[in-house]
Amino acid sequence: MKGIEFILLAGGAILGAYIRYKITSFPLILDIIGSNVLIVNIIGSFILGVFSILLIHWNLDQRYSFFVAIGFCGSLTTMSSFALENIVMFENKQILNMMVNVLANVGLSFLALYGGRVLIIQLL
Template identity: 50%
Template sequence: MKGIELVFLAVGAIVGACLRYRITEAPILFGGLSINILIVNVVGSFILGVFSVVSPLLNLNANYTLFMSIGFCGSLTSMSSFALETCNLLDSQCLVHAVLNILANVFLSLGALISARWLTGVIVAAV
């Protein structure tokens, strides 16, 4: 990895991590279930979906992919936090919340990415 690539990756990671911290520092509850990690996963998936369509169309330099995909979205979203949150729910005997957490994170994140790619494609086609 070249120095400039490391800079793009690191700056993206710093921005993503700071945003994630800000979103997850105070619990947002929905029906007794904290949805902070769900929010970062869905938002990050949507952003990555838009970027995956726009990047090749604009022929963006690979450094921007390092910044956005691996750095920013990689730091913003969190499979490990999602897994820990789910295990904590299971440890607390909250099986229904654990299953809802799994289903919501997987399907809403995939839905956000698919929707973002479709919407971005429609917008790009109209321009």
């Protein structure tokens, strides 16, 4: 990894981690377990979907992936928090909540990524 790639990666990761921290530190939205993690996962997936098309359409240098895809989106979205929330729900015998959380995070993240790609294709 070259110096500029490391700087792009670090800059994106710091920004993504900061935004994730701010969003997940708010009180739970609608008092639903895991809703803030769900929000960051959907936002990050949507941004990655948009970026994946713009990278190709605008013929961007692959180094931008270090900032946006790997650094920012990788740091913004959070699989470890998602996994922990689900294990806690499982341990508390909240199986239905856990299943809804898994389906919502995976399904809505997929839809957000796909929606971001479709939207940006339509706008270009």
